[in-house]
Amino acid sequence: MAEMTGAQIFIETLRREGVDTIFGYPGGAVLYIYDELLNSDIRHILVRHEQGAVHMAEGYAKASGKVGVALVTSGPGATNTVTGIADAYMDSVPIVVFTGQVPLPLIGNDAFQEADIVGITRPCTKHNYLVKDINDLARIIRQAFFIAKTGRPGPVLVDIPKDITIQKTEYTYPEEVRLRSYNPTVEGHMGQIKRGLRAILQSRRPIFYVGGGTVYSSAEEEVRALAEKLKVPVALTLMGLGSFPAHHPQFLGMLGMHGTYTANTTMQNADLIFAIGSRFDDRVTGRLKDFAPHASFVHVDIDPSSIGKNVITDVPIVGDIRSVLRSLWRLVEEMPKSEVAAFHKQIQPWWDQIHTWNQQHPLKYEDSEEGIKAQYVVERIYDVADENLLVTTDVGQHQMWAAQYFRSKQKKSFITSGGLGTMGFGFPAAIGAKVARPDVPVFCISGDGSFLMNMQEIGTAVQYNVPVKVAILNNFYLGMVRQWQELFYQRRYSEVVMKAMPDFSKLAEAFGAKGFTIKKKKDVVPVLKEAMKIDGPVIMDFHVLREENVYPMIPAGASLSEIVVGPPEK
Amino acid sequence: MRHTISVLVENQFGVLARISGLFSGRGYNIDSLTVAETLDPTTSRMTIVTRGEDPVIEQIIKQLNRLIDVIKVVDLTGVDHVEREIVLVKVVAQGEKREEVLRIVDIFRGKIIDVSPEGFVIELTGDEDKINAFVNLLKPLGVKEVARAGKVAMPRGLGKLGSVAKSVEKERKEGPELAGSSKGEGSGALPA
Numbered sequence: 001m002a003e004m005t006g007a008q009i010f011i012e013t014l015r016r017e018g019v020d021t022i023f024g025y026p027g028g029a030v031l032y033i034y035d036e037l038l039n040s041d042i043r044h045i046l047v048r049h050e051q052g053a054v055h056m057a058e059g060y061a062k063a064s065g066k067v068g069v070a071l072v073t074s075g076p077g078a079t080n081t082v083t084g085i086a087d088a089y090m091d092s093v094p095i096v097v098f099t100g101q102v103p104l105p106l107i108g109n110d111a112f113q114e115a116d117i118v119g120i121t122r123p124c125t126k127h128n129y130l131v132k133d134i135n136d137l138a139r140i141i142r143q144a145f146f147i148a149k150t151g152r153p154g155p156v157l158v159d160i161p162k163d164i165t166i167q168k169t170e171y172t173y174p175e176e177v178r179l180r181s182y183n184p185t186v187e188g189h190m191g192q193i194k195r196g197l198r199a200i201l202q203s204r205r206p207i208f209y210v211g212g213g214t215v216y217s218s219a220e221e222e223v224r225a226l227a228e229k230l231k232v233p234v235a236l237t238l239m240g241l242g243s244f245p246a247h248h249p250q251f252l253g254m255l256g257m258h259g260t261y262t263a264n265t266t267m268q269n270a271d272l273i274f275a276i277g278s279r280f281d282d283r284v285t286g287r288l289k290d291f292a293p294h295a296s297f298v299h300v301d302i303d304p305s306s307i308g309k310n311v312i313t314d315v316p317i318v319g320d321i322r323s324v325l326r327s328l329w330r331l332v333e334e335m336p337k338s339e340v341a342a343f344h345k346q347i348q349p350w351w352d353q354i355h356t357w358n359q360q361h362p363l364k365y366e367d368s369e370e371g372i373k374a375q376y377v378v379e380r381i382y383d384v385a386d387e388n389l390l391v392t393t394d395v396g397q398h399q400m401w402a403a404q405y406f407r408s409k410q411k412k413s414f415i416t417s418g419g420l421g422t423m424g425f426g427f428p429a430a431i432g433a434k435v436a437r438p439d440v441p442v443f444c445i446s447g448d449g450s451f452l453m454n455m456q457e458i459g460t461a462v463q464y465n466v467p468v469k470v471a472i473l474n475n476f477y478l479g480m481v482r483q484w485q486e487l488f489y490q491r492r493y494s495e496v497v498m499k500a501m502p503d504f505s506k507l508a509e510a511f512g513a514k515g516f517t518i519k520k521k522k523d524v525v526p527v528l529k530e531a532m533k534i535d536g537p538v539i540m541d542f543h544v545l546r547e548e549n550v551y552p553m554i555p556a557g558a559s560l561s562e563i564v565v566g567p568p569e570k
Numbered sequence: 571m572r573h574t575i576s577v578l579v580e581n582q583f584g585v586l587a588r589i590s591g592l593f594s595g596r597g598y599n600i601d602s603l604t605v606a607e608t609l610d611p612t613t614s615r616m617t618i619v620t621r622g623e624d625p626v627i628e629q630i631i632k633q634l635n636r637l638i639d640v641i642k643v644v645d646l647t648g649v650d651h652v653e654r655e656i657v658l659v660k661v662v663a664q665g666e667k668r669e670e671v672l673r674i675v676d677i678f679r680g681k682i683i684d685v686s687p688e689g690f691v692i693e694l695t696g697d698e699d700k701i702n703a704f705v706n707l708l709k710p711l712g713v714k715e716v717a718r719a720g721k722v723a724m725p726r727g728l729g730k731l732g733s734v735a736k737s738v739e740k741e742r743k744e745g746p747e748l749a750g751s752s753k754g755e756g757s758g759a760l761p762a
Contacts, residue, residue: 118584119587122584122587122588122591123591123592123595126638127637127638127639130584147638179638180641181579181580181638181639181640181641182638303636304632304635304636305629305632305633305635305636308625308628308629309629312625
């Protein structure tokens with residue numbers, strides 16, 4: 001067995017892990033690794049800022065289901081990744097971030113470009129490592145990937161001191177990964193699953209409350225099969241979008257602060273909430289003490305700590321969503337037809353009620369002929385791409401509109417920053433998603449404020465010709481903050497206008513990308529169609545009506561029953 | 571309510587920081603924490619005394635289990651177990667007071683571990699109440715300094731923490747059902 005340097009071991013272990021793409025930025029502490037990269041066929045995407053690298057790795061991971069990889073240098077390179085890592089932690093995104101570190105003997109000496117990144121990221125990683133011995137390097141890398149993608153996925157950081165990358169040792173690839181202290185439960189407990197099914201069958205007002213865990217578990221088919229068989233209404237969380245067909249007659253829409261009236265009202269009045277890979281986030285439950293007062297709860301999740309955290313669960317089922325739902329499906333299959341039919345009959349009045357709610361307050365907006373409504377642009381994006389696209393978003397009003405009107409037939413097709421709510425996420429995530437799935441059109445729906453936060457990555461998109469289509473819904477406001485100030489702060493607008501906005505079209509051109517400015521409604525569709533044809537990154541700046549608000553809205557801290565469906569009547 | 575939680579962890583650098591960071595980051599209290607290597611040098615045992623309502627304790631145990639370096643978590647509260655603390659007390663005592671101090675030390679079966687013309691350093695082990703009583707009795711005699719270590723604990727009988735942990739392992743699999751802290755009987759909405 002030949003001796004290999006730490007840098008060679010790094011590349012070889014990544015290769016064996018099946019890594020085909022690294023998003024990274026070089027620097028002093030990772031020079032040996034970058035040198036070795038030249039001898040490898042792993043694709044490296046040179047980003048413009050390390051935060052971009054992590055969001056790209058997230059976009060890559062979310063679109064592909066594989067582990068995303070970022071590689072950066074020590075000190076500022078490492079600290080710049082923190083927002084991305086925290087984002088991945090909140091949204092359970094499987095990524096591994098490799099950071100360079102100053103040589104071992106210098107650690108703790110306030111050396112040039114030294115930062116205690118393991119200490120900094122301890123509370124926002126699933127796990128992290130500082131490699132202190134070259135003989136541990138391969139094992140740690142293997143473990144990092146294993147931890148990132150198994151159980152409830154999440155980010156893992158590996159900090160590699162520079163001297164480790166040039167030292168040499170015999171390389172043996174650790175075939176098996178074993179951690180005595182880490183063994184996630186995959187198969188659900190059969191007794192609990194039976195109790196879960198019994199709870200459904202005894203309910204009169206059930207709802208499936210489906211979240212992002214379904215997407216990570218690739219359990220879309222299982223959710224659909226079960227929902228169709230039992231005819232239970234389905235509502236999705238922001239993170240769960242894409243895991244149930246948007247046009248399905250059993251689909252009630254998105255839940256939460258800006259979810260549909262029907263989804264929220266159904267949830268609030270249910271007698272059984274069957275939670276699948278969701279976590280009763282405050283944006284979904286509203287005021288907790290008034291949340292779904294008549295409901296019992298069945299909760300399926302791979303992370304036991306998600307269960308019973310916010311609501312008291314009657315039937316907890318710990319396990320992988322796909323595995324648990326398959327077990328549940330087998331039970332349902334064994335049921336006599338008459339029993340299934342009786343259950344359908346039992347919940348028919350519930351469906352009648354739901355249909356009434358939906359007729360009373362369907363999701364809608366008032367279109368305008370005077371200007372461009374943001375919602376109109378969102379709807380046309382889904383039309384023009386023939387509902388065959390991946391969508392990434394930033395954070396704010398545009399994100400909610402992209403979510404409310406979401407309809408894509410692709411799986412893993414809604415990529416957004418839910419938990420942390422990171423402005424600047426969408427554009428780099430779109431680049432990562434497009435790199436992972438070059439065959440599918442990728443649109444980044446963004447806002448003027450968000451886009452400015454990571455716009456430097458236009459350079460990356462141009463350099464590697466990653467043909468992402470960015471639709472900036474430009475209202476020349478920090479729109480969501482403005483909406484809150486309008487509704488809850490007596491229209492006292494404080495610091496929500498950037499008076500020196502760039503011309504985004506010219507900005508795109510300056511980087512070598514194609515740019516459009518769209519000020520008239522009649523130009524929206526032609527520009528979107530044109531953008532679809534261009535084989536390269538396109539930045540579209542849609543000047544939308546400035547003071548449009550996102551409705552429905554459940555005010556922060558209010559109960560779901562206090563949902564406001566639209567602006568006050570004039 | 572106060573709980574004594576025994577946590578078996580990988581004996582690696584940074585583990586203490588992970589656990590104390592978990593408590594501070596999620597707003598849980600730590601009344602005391604002790605940590606030392608076990609018979610197996612690759613593991614350490616932490617004994618954490620914390621307080622909180624049942625759902626909070628349940629979350630603490632689940633969050634601890636979530637840490638990769640944590641091997642086993644056992645809530646000893648509710649398990650028949652013994653607990654001990656150790657204290658070192660420096661007493662300034664001269665003349666007749668010396669006799670009184672020695673009497674108290676004798677009654678509590680403490681140990682004098684340092685003597686000087688001005689006073690003593692005394693060592694005492696026992697449960698929390700005993701230590702408190704001891705320190706309170708000495709106070710009027712001239713306590714200068716007290717160094718007190720956190721609690722260590724172990725189940726009674728031949729059972730190891732490992733076997734007690736099995737029930738906790740099970741709970742880990744099935745969620746809060748067995749933790750005795752979920753709604754339990756309150757889940758009457760669902761017939762069993």
